Every structure is written in structure tokens, then in C-alpha cells.
Amino acid sequence: MLKVSNLNKNFNGVTALKEFSFEMKENEILGMIGPNGAGKTTFFNVLSGFIKPESDKLEFLGKDITNLSSHKIVSSGISRTFQDLRLIRQISVIDNVLLSFNHQTGENFYNILFKQKSWQETEELDKHKALKLLEYAGIKDKAFDLANDLSYGQQKLLSITCCLAADAKLLLLDEPIAGINPEMREKILRIISELPSKGKSAIIIEHDMDFIERICDRVIFMDMGEKISEGTSEEVRNDPKVIEAYLE
Amino acid sequence: MEYLLHILILICIYIILSLSLNLLVGYTGILSIAHAAFYGVGAYVTALMALRLETPFLLNIVLAVIAAGVFGAVVGIPSLRLKDDYFVIATFAFQIIMFSVLNNLVEFTGGPLGLPGIPQPNIFGYEISTHIEFLILSLLLAGLVYWVSNRIVKSPFGRLLKSIREDEVFVKAVGRDISAAKVKIFIISASLASLAGVIYATYITYIDPTSFTVMESIFIISIVIIGGAANLKGSILGAAFLVALPELLRFIGLPNSIAANVRQILYGALLVIMMMWRPQGFLGEYAFGKSSEDRIHKLGDRSKRGNDA
Numbered sequence: 001m002l003k004v005s006n007l008n009k010n011f012n013g014v015t016a017l018k019e020f021s022f023e024m025k026e027n028e029i030l031g032m033i034g035p036n037g038a039g040k041t042t043f044f045n046v047l048s049g050f051i052k053p054e055s056d057k058l059e060f061l062g063k064d065i066t067n068l069s070s071h072k073i074v075s076s077g078i079s080r081t082f083q084d085l086r087l088i089r090q091i092s093v094i095d096n097v098l099l100s101f102n103h104q105t106g107e108n109f110y111n112i113l114f115k116q117k118s119w120q121e122t123e124e125l126d127k128h129k130a131l132k133l134l135e136y137a138g139i140k141d142k143a144f145d146l147a148n149d150l151s152y153g154q155q156k157l158l159s160i161t162c163c164l165a166a167d168a169k170l171l172l173l174d175e176p177i178a179g180i181n182p183e184m185r186e187k188i189l190r191i192i193s194e195l196p197s198k199g200k201s202a203i204i205i206e207h208d209m210d211f212i213e214r215i216c217d218r219v220i221f222m223d224m225g226e227k228i229s230e231g232t233s234e235e236v237r238n239d240p241k242v243i244e245a246y247l248e
Numbered sequence: 249m250e251y252l253l254h255i256l257i258l259i260c261i262y263i264i265l266s267l268s269l270n271l272l273v274g275y276t277g278i279l280s281i282a283h284a285a286f287y288g289v290g291a292y293v294t295a296l297m298a299l300r301l302e303t304p305f306l307l308n309i310v311l312a313v314i315a316a317g318v319f320g321a322v323v324g325i326p327s328l329r330l331k332d333d334y335f336v337i338a339t340f341a342f343q344i345i346m347f348s349v350l351n352n353l354v355e356f357t358g359g360p361l362g363l364p365g366i367p368q369p370n371i372f373g374y375e376i377s378t379h380i381e382f383l384i385l386s387l388l389l390a391g392l393v394y395w396v397s398n399r400i401v402k403s404p405f406g407r408l409l410k411s412i413r414e415d416e417v418f419v420k421a422v423g424r425d426i427s428a429a430k431v432k433i434f435i436i437s438a439s440l441a442s443l444a445g446v447i448y449a450t451y452i453t454y455i456d457p458t459s460f461t462v463m464e465s466i467f468i469i470s471i472v473i474i475g476g477a478a479n480l481k482g483s484i485l486g487a488a489f490l491v492a493l494p495e496l497l498r499f500i501g502l503p504n505s506i507a508a509n510v511r512q513i514l515y516g517a518l519l520v521i522m523m524m525w526r527p528q529g530f531l532g533e534y535a536f537g538k539s540s541e542d543r544i545h546k547l548g549d550r551s552k553r554g555n556d557a
Contacts, residue, residue, distance in 0.1 A: 048421065074423025086418035088411045098404065099411050100422035106404035109432065113399055123404060166422045 290445025362456025476532025
């Protein structure tokens with residue numbers, strides 16, 4: 001489904017990604033691990049169109065997405081969350097989800113002025129869908145609170161819900177469970193593990209090895225912008241090159 | 249009585265200008281100092297059409313709106329790619345260019361002498377000439393602009409605009425095309441501003457470039473900020489307040505030469521005071537110039553990292 005070949009990225013001479021390539025099948029959960037500064041988040045930034053790579057090719061669902069702008073990449077089916085947790089905090093929880101639905105009739109200027117009934121009807125349908133998603137995430141009772149009033153864990157749940165609302169086929173989750181309590185962690189774990197049954201895949205950056213082992217079909221270990229090792233979590237953990245990288 | 253009506257008409261003109269700018273500055277969080285230029289486009293298109301081609305008033309309104317929209321697109325599409333301050337500079341440049349063009353294209357715009365003798369509006373044979381008739385026309389157009397703005401901010405498009413103001417990166421990550429949304433609201437804002445120009449040109453019946461300078465843009469920004477960014481009623485209140493204030497000064501009995509300076513000092517002082525003690529303006533929801541993080545802090549941040557309830 002996703003094919004990454006020979007990705008390179010330098011920041012003023014510092015190598016962030018070097019000849020980085022891998023392939024991903026449909027309905028797969030892929031873990032991405034490695035020390036800080038290994039290039040994991042840079043890879044997410046490149047894949048989601050926030051920064052442009054230098055020489056490379058990114059292919060998603062048979063289409064070349066290398067030089068697309070970020071909103072086009074999302075509409076081709078890739079959506080992401082952020083390590084530093086981004087949401088629109090001044091609007092309600094449900095508005096965050098509604099914002100994430102693409103193709104809204106209520107955003108067309110002509111409809112806004114002359115077809116209020118028509119967009120309000122579709123908005124009602126969207127609200128219904130949004131509430132279902134929030135129910136699935138277990139934060140439906142907070143739907144009409146400000147996003148800022150959610151706990152940190154709930155905000156992480158909401159950011160994943162927004163990815164689902166953006167109708168992504170591939171979710172890029174940057175540290176989805178960092179800094180949250182065990183109960184929330186189980187909730188997020190359940191949502192991610194159910195993704196393949198909904199025809200979705202995910203790439204997860206996480207430092208929690210236990211979490212990675214429980215959830216990922218395959219793991220890539222990165223260091224200094226390069227892929228050092230790839231395989232099941234056990235294979236990667238026992239790979240001498242990985243051990244060496246950590247000992248250095 | 250006529251004096252009072254004159255003030256009310258001026259207030260309506262500034263309500264149109266501040267409502268349309270509020271869509272941009274307050275709701276979308278992009279600061280433009282070219283608003284007077286679009287106001288000028290509306291005035292000059294109306295005046296030139298009426299004087300040179302003698303086209304009917306209603307057609308002139310439509311042409312003014314379209315012309316301002318086209319200018320909005322020409323300025324907005326390239327400059328909205330720029331970030332914050334650089335965008336402000338780009339709009340500043342457009343404002344300056346617009347003034348120079350109006351001032352120097354003498355055979356077309358009359359240059360510094362302006363365009364005198366603009367015919368008053370004629371709607372299907374009905375001549376609008378008295379103050380009360382102009383007030384009704386101004387109220388109708390201001391009402392129209394309020395209606396359009398209100399529909400926009402209450403729609404999903406309004407939600408998108410506010411979200412862009414709060415966090416562009418998140419909005420991009422869920423797949424929304426933020427440049428398209430910004431260009432759209434910039435064009436809408438410019439088009440609506442031109443309506444104020446239409447009223448001004450036909451009401452005063454004389455225009456010259458000095459009515460559409462960068463000082464005028466800054467005055468409109470002051471109305472939006474003092475009235476309250478991201479609040480439409482705030483813009484109405486702000487326009488009424490800032491237009492009526494210097495008029496009230498007349499009654500204190502200051503000589504004209506001093507009153508003009510006092511007016512400038514008053515605006516400046518007011519803006520500084522508001523920025524210090526009430527940056528969100530009288531009725532605003534959005535404290536202009538504060539970063540998103542600062543405002544969240546004000547909301548009462550219960551959700552600290554790693555502190556799960």
C-alpha cells in the first residue's frame with residue numbers, strides 16, 4: 001500500500017533521513033522505534049507533506065504523492081497526529097471532529113448565503129457521524145465541552161478521532177501514549193488494534209517497547225536517519241546492530 | 249437634524265468597513281492594512297462608471313463588488329502564501345501602490361484633484377438625494393453586509409476560519425486546504441468593503457485619494473480591535489463609538505485646529521489603553537496579538553501534561 005524508496009532529507013548539513021526505504025501492506029500496524037533524533041518524526045513530516053524531501057519517491061495506493069501539498073495527501077488517505085498534541089482548543093470537542101470531515105457543503109459560499117437549509121441538514125448528518133466516532137473513542141459525554149477542558153489523555157484520544165474523521169486509510173501516530181495513564185493507554189491500544197478490521201493501517205512512533213510489542217505486526221528500528229533493522233519486534237530486539245546502536 | 253443624519257450615514261459606512269475587516273482580522277486572524285484600498289476601489293469604480301459611462305447605480309454596485317473581488321484575488325493569491333508579518337507588509341505595499349495609482353493617473357482618476365460631481369444614486373427612476381434617503385440606503389447595505397457576515401461566521405466555513413486562526417498546522421493535518429480558505433475570505437472581505445465606497449462616493453459626490461490612505465486602513469483596524477475582534481456586534485459598536493467620539497469633542501468647544509489633533513491623540517491613547525487592559529476589545533472573543541498559547545492559559549488550563557483526570 002505504501003512504498004517509500006530512498007528518502008533523503010538534510011537540515012543544514014545534518015542528516016535527518018538517509019536512503020530510507022520500506023514497504024507496507026494493507027491493514028498493517030507498523031511500529032517505528034529508535035533513539036531521539038533518529039529521524040522518525042522527520043519521516044512523518046515528509047510523508048504528511050509538511051516538509052519536502054530531497055531525493056526520493058513516496059508511493060501510496062499506487063499513486064505518487066511525493067510533491068503533493070499536505071491537504072492533498074490527507075485526501076489521498078494519510079492523516080497524522082502530533083507529538084506535541086495539536087487540537088483547536090477554543091472550540092468544542094465535537095467541532096474538532098466536524099472540522100476534520102472533508103468536503104462539507106456548508107463551506108461553500110453560495111450554500112452559506114442561499115441554501116442554509118441544505119447545509120444544515122448535512123451538518124446534522126455529520127454531527128451524528130461525529131457523535132458515533134466520539135462514542136467509539138469513549139468521550140461522547142464530553143462532546144460539547146471545550147477541547148481545552150479535556151484531560152491530556154482524552155485530548156490524545158480526540159486527536160486520533162480527528163484522524164478517523166478525516167477518513168484516513170493510513171494513520172501516522174506520533175507517540176500516541178506518551179505521558180498518559182494506564183486506563184487511557186488501554187483505550188488507545190484498543191482503538192489502534194481495531195484499525196485493521198476497519199480496513200485501516202497505522203504507523204506508530206513510540207518509545208514504550210511493551211506497547212509496541214503488543215500492537216505492532218512489524219517494527220522498524222531507525223538511527224541517524226537510517227533504517228537499521230526491520231522485522232517482528234523480537235527479531236529487531238535481538239538484532240546485534242540494534243543492540244550496538246543503543247550501546248553506543 | 250441633517251448633521252445627526254450625516255453622522256449616522258458615516259457610522260453605517262464604517263460599520264460596513266469594520267464588519268468586512270473583522271471577517272479577516274478577527275475571525276481568520278490575518279491582519280490586512282489594505283482595507284482602505286478596497287474601500288477606494290469601490291468608490292472609484294462607482295464614480296468613474298457613473299461619470300464616464302453613465303451606467304445605472306445598481307449596475308455600479310455590482311461592478312464595484314466584482315472589481316474589489318478581482319483586486320482581492322490579485323493581491324490575496326500571491327501574498328497569502330506569506331507568513332504573518334510578511335503578509336502585513338505585502339498588504340501595506342498594495343495600499344501604497346493603490347494610493348499612488350489613484351494620485352498619479354491624472355487623466356483617469358483626476359489625480360489629487362479627485363473626481364467631483366458624482367451623480368447621486370438613481371434606482372429605477374427614484375432619485376436618492378436627501379440625507380434620510382441616504383441613511384436608508386446605507387442601513388440597507390450595512391444590514392446586507394451584517395447578514396452575509398453573520399451567515400459566514402455561523403457556518404462550517406466560519407468554524408474553519410476560526411480553526412485556521414487557532415492552529416494552522418492542525419487544520420492542515422486533518423486535510424483542509426487552508427490557502428484556499430484564506431483566499432476566499434480575503435476576496436469576500438474586499439468585495440464587502442467596496443460597498444462602503446459605493447455609498448461614500450455617491451453621498452459625498454466628490455472623492456479624492458486622501459480618503460483612502462493607509463491612515464484610513466489603520467482607523468478601520470482600530471474600530472475592529474476596540475469594538476472587539478471576532479464579534480460582529482463589536483464592530484458595529486466600535487464604528488459607532490469611534491465615529492461619534494470626535495463629533496462629541498466639538499461640543500466641548502475646542503477650536504477646529506486643536507480638535508483635529510486631539511482626535512488623533514485620543515485614538516492613539518485609546519488603542520494603547522485597550523491593548524494593555526482589554527486586548528479583546530469591548531465585545532471581542534479573540535485577543536488580538538496574543539498567541540494561541542497565551543489565550544489558552546487565560547481559559548484556565550486544567551489539562552496539564554501527564555495529569556490525567
